Amino acid sequence: xxxxxxxxxxxxxxxxxxxxxxxLLLSQLGAEIIRFxxxxxxxxxxRWPLGPGGNSLYWEGxxxxxxxIALNLGMPEGRExxxxxxxxEGTDSGIFVTNYPESGLLSHDSLxxxxxxxxxxxxxxxxxxxxxxxxxxxxxxxxxxxxxxxxSERVPINHVLPAWDLLAGxxxxxxxxxxxxxRRRTGLGQHIRIPLSDVAAATLGTLGQxxxxxxxxxxxxxxxxxLFGAFGRDFGCADGKRxxxxxxxxxxxxxxIAALDLQSSISALEAEAGISLDADEGARFLHRDRINAIxxxxxxxxxxxxxxxxxxxxxxxxxxxRTVHEALTEDPSFVESNPIFADVQxxxxxxxxxxxxxxxxxxxxxxDSSAAPILGRDTEEVLTTILRxxxxxxxxxxxxxxxxxxxxxxSPS
Amino acid sequence: xxxxxxxxxxxxxxxxxxxxxxxLLLSQLGAEIIRFxxxxxxxxxxRWPLGPGGNSLYWEGxxxxxxxIALNLGMPEGRExxxxxxxxEGTDSGIFVTNYPESGLLSHDSLxxxxxxxxxxxxxxxxxxxxxxxxxxxxxxxxxxxxxxxxSERVPINHVLPAWDLLAGxxxxxxxxxxxxxRRRTGLGQHIRIPLSDVAAATLGTLGQxxxxxxxxxxxxxxxxxLFGAFGRDFGCADGKRxxxxxxxxxxxxxxIAALDLQSSISALEAEAGISLDADEGARFLHRDRINAIxxxxxxxxxxxxxxxxxxxxxxxxxxxRTVHEALTEDPSFVESNPIFADVQxxxxxxxxxxxxxxxxxxxxxxDSSAAPILGRDTEEVLTTILRxxxxxxxxxxxxxxxxxxxxxxSPS
Numbered sequence: 001x002x003x004x005x006x007x008x009x010x011x012x013x014x015x016x017x018x019x020x021x022x023x024l025l026l027s028q029l030g031a032e033i034i035r036f037x038x039x040x041x042x043x044x045x046x047r048w049p050l051g052p053g054g055n056s057l058y059w060e061g062x063x064x065x066x067x068x069i070a071l072n073l074g075m076p077e078g079r080e081x082x083x084x085x086x087x088x089e090g091t092d093s094g095i096f097v098t099n100y101p102e103s104g105l106l107s108h109d110s111l112x113x114x115x116x117x118x119x120x121x122x123x124x125x126x127x128x129x130x131x132x133x134x135x136x137x138x139x140x141x142x143x144x145x146x147x148x149x150x151x152s153e154r155v156p157i158n159h160v161l162p163a164w165d166l167l168a169g170x171x172x173x174x175x176x177x178x179x180x181x182x183r184r185r186t187g188l189g190q191h192i193r194i195p196l197s198d199v200a201a202a203t204l205g206t207l208g209q210x211x212x213x214x215x216x217x218x219x220x221x222x223x224x225x226x227l228f229g230a231f232g233r234d235f236g237c238a239d240g241k242r243x244x245x246x247x248x249x250x251x252x253x254x255x256x257i258a259a260l261d262l263q264s265s266i267s268a269l270e271a272e273a274g275i276s277l278d279a280d281e282g283a284r285f286l287h288r289d290r291i292n293a294i295x296x297x298x299x300x301x302x303x304x305x306x307x308x309x310x311x312x313x314x315x316x317x318x319x320x321x322r323t324v325h326e327a328l329t330e331d332p333s334f335v336e337s338n339p340i341f342a343d344v345q346x347x348x349x350x351x352x353x354x355x356x357x358x359x360x361x362x363x364x365x366x367x368d369s370s371a372a373p374i375l376g377r378d379t380e381e382v383l384t385t386i387l388r389x390x391x392x393x394x395x396x397x398x399x400x401x402x403x404x405x406x407x408x409x410x411s412p413s
Numbered sequence: 414x415x416x417x418x419x420x421x422x423x424x425x426x427x428x429x430x431x432x433x434x435x436x437l438l439l440s441q442l443g444a445e446i447i448r449f450x451x452x453x454x455x456x457x458x459x460r461w462p463l464g465p466g467g468n469s470l471y472w473e474g475x476x477x478x479x480x481x482i483a484l485n486l487g488m489p490e491g492r493e494x495x496x497x498x499x500x501x502e503g504t505d506s507g508i509f510v511t512n513y514p515e516s517g518l519l520s521h522d523s524l525x526x527x528x529x530x531x532x533x534x535x536x537x538x539x540x541x542x543x544x545x546x547x548x549x550x551x552x553x554x555x556x557x558x559x560x561x562x563x564x565s566e567r568v569p570i571n572h573v574l575p576a577w578d579l580l581a582g583x584x585x586x587x588x589x590x591x592x593x594x595x596r597r598r599t600g601l602g603q604h605i606r607i608p609l610s611d612v613a614a615a616t617l618g619t620l621g622q623x624x625x626x627x628x629x630x631x632x633x634x635x636x637x638x639x640l641f642g643a644f645g646r647d648f649g650c651a652d653g654k655r656x657x658x659x660x661x662x663x664x665x666x667x668x669x670i671a672a673l674d675l676q677s678s679i680s681a682l683e684a685e686a687g688i689s690l691d692a693d694e695g696a697r698f699l700h701r702d703r704i705n706a707i708x709x710x711x712x713x714x715x716x717x718x719x720x721x722x723x724x725x726x727x728x729x730x731x732x733x734x735r736t737v738h739e740a741l742t743e744d745p746s747f748v749e750s751n752p753i754f755a756d757v758q759x760x761x762x763x764x765x766x767x768x769x770x771x772x773x774x775x776x777x778x779x780x781d782s783s784a785a786p787i788l789g790r791d792t793e794e795v796l797t798t799i800l801r802x803x804x805x806x807x808x809x810x811x812x813x814x815x816x817x818x819x820x821x822x823x824s825p826s
Contacts, residue, residue, distance in 0.1 A: 359588045
């Protein structure tokens with residue numbers, strides 16, 4: 001996609017989201033990613049959503065643009081090959097992204113006996129090594145008890161976005177880049193451990209939510225769809241469409257008042273309550289029931305088309321609630337005309353809009369996203385170029401089930 | 414916190430989450446961050462949650478460990494100082510993280526006339542420059558219509574975690590590190606644009622969710638607290654506590670069967686439906702109502718304490734639903750005994766658990782998180798060391814209201 005990290009080579013032995021997402025991001029910036037999998041695929045190879053033929057669209061999404069090698073990790077020779085690829089020489093290689101167990105053959109310490117300056121980025125559930133996934137971390141940090149309608153405090157509502165997986169993957173990518181920088185300066189490698197549960201705890205702390213509860217001694221209740229601490233909520237239009245309107249800054253607040261002609265009713269509320277809603281964002285939250293009623297009535301008068309025009313003209317910060325299908329068909333900026341997407345054909349045989357890196361670089365031309373690999377597609381290339389294994393030996397490795405060479409499966413001898 | 418990025422200097426002119434979070438992460442890895450704000454604070458200086466004295470715990474959380482300078486950006490001299498600091502010479506300086514408008518004095522192009530190799534990382538709402546925040550992006554990409562109880566499809570439920578802000582900030586940090594690497598190799602700077610809406614669209618694409626809808630033509634409905642595509646849901650214990658149980662892999666599934674002695678009822682279901690729940694994670698999802706009923710009944714027999722022991726012994730992947738307060742008081746691994754947290758006293762005068770970077774590095778000793786700065790604390794140091802402004806001139810800048818020197822405000826002359 002971009003060439004900023006050209007020359008960096010990363011070996012990925014990981015499944016699901018966090019590890020694969022880490023190397024996907026680095027791949028999109030120009031790093032070469034060699035992903036190894038068990039022959040037949042790892043535990044994420046059939047993860048939903050699936051295409052009509054049973055291929056995992058999730059796997060294709062997370063592994064696009066990577067090289068794929070297929071090894072039998074149950075055989076000592078297969079494991080030796082994985083180890084050799086991870087620890088192969090090269091200036092900006094020797095980087096391993098994984099969610100494999102910490103001990104054993106693929107432990108950082110044992111790999112370091114072959115390459116001393118190895119950088120291992122290991123995503124894991126809990127810092128103590130115990131098992132956790134995004135959904136079991138999320139429930140433990142309080143968010144499901146803050147999500148959903150007011151008054152339903154003890155009814156947890158799970159999130160549907162695996163935010164902790166994604167943030168752990170991003171944090172891993174940042175850590176890998178910092179470790180490469182450090183290694184260049186000092187010659188030293190790193191074993192980086194990124195526990196999902198620590199990513200979640202640190203994030204809540206950074207947002208002030210741990211301080212809030214530690215100091216007050218009480219939990220933040222559910223506030224429904226109200227934005228916390230300023231003005232923001234969903235509202236229905238005359239045609240049944242819904243919008244999210246936000247006024248955190250004074251400028252956003254004044255734009256809203258102007259767009260909906262609310263000056264007199266808001267002034268009356270301010271006079272009655274002795275507050276300035278313009279100057280004090282917190283007052284907008286404390287008096288949200290009164291404000292919501294005023295805004296609700298104003299918005300219900302307009303269809304979405306008319307409302308959008310008014311809000312846009314005044315510079316109000318708002319968004320339209322859409323399903324994914326509605327976003328795909330009604331909002332060209334989402335995917336259809338969005339330059340980060342390209343129609344790409346994947347191993348499933350399906351061609352669909354495939355995103356690249358979600359940032360643009362003025363000094364680099366964006367290239368379209370690559371397809372996901374067919375499992376084992378690059379086994380032969382990687383073994384011959386990086387490990388310099390001769391062709392005859394390759395055939396034997398394939399025939400003995402140590403590796404899978406994609407082309408031999410397509411046209412078996 | 415860590416010293417991996419020692420020598421890197423970043424200037425931050427940004428507010429709210431995405432920009433400040435980007436530089437916070439880089440700061441925690443050793444970069445020096447100089448944040449400039451309007452005298453009296455920017456638009457995020459009073460963002461909730463607040464401490465008892467009215468200080469923003471959110472601001473303290475996002476800006477800890479940074480240097481703070483306070484400038485009057487409404488005065489030409491104030492703007493000139495900001496520009497001079499952003500474009501000051503230095504090998505690993507000349508990096509600007511911002512959410513300021515794209516045009517005008519702080520535009521990348523105008524800054525580049527003073528420092529050609531500048532790296533600007535600009536977070537913005539939409540790629541076209543129009544306004545958006547996390548909450549208005551989230552509603553537009555379909556997630557609120559997928560969140561919450563089954564059957565309530567047209568009732569949107571907002572998320573409470575500003576995931577897009579956080580992911581945009583992480584993406585910006587990755588982009589900045591890649592741009593530093595690239596600049597070292599080529600001498601070239603970059604204007605990096607990271608739109609929140611593109612981060613959201615790309616993420617959904619990477620998870621396969623755009624392909625899913627583009628191919629099927631239909632939206633994914635709400636599945637309540639059920640994990641999509643495999644087994645997972647919340648369940649109540651005999652003592653009213655709730656757990657989230659997940660079985661995505663066969664290993665996790667077998668562990669669950671063993672822990673709850675479900676073999677006979679699950680085998681009966683498999684025989685009746687002609688499926689293998691062990692081999693086929695999708696079948697666990699399709700038959701979730703039957704499975705949920707079996708698991709629900711089994712779990713309702715145990716208190717949380719007994720259940721936890723059984724699940725842990727068998728290696729089941731699970732988490733306990735807790736509020737933040739419950740997590741703080743019942744789970745020592747969350748904060749109390751978690752080495753990523755330290756009790757730090759902040760400008761609010763409050764001392765509370767403050768997180769550092771959520772990854773550990775084997776080659777580096779973790780140092781405790783720093784406090785947030787008092788607004789303008791470092792104005793004098795930055796102006797004298799980086800811009801080499803003499804003391805007499807500084808006093809005049811302060812007296813004319815161009816800058817704020819914190820010590821002069823504490824003990825006015």
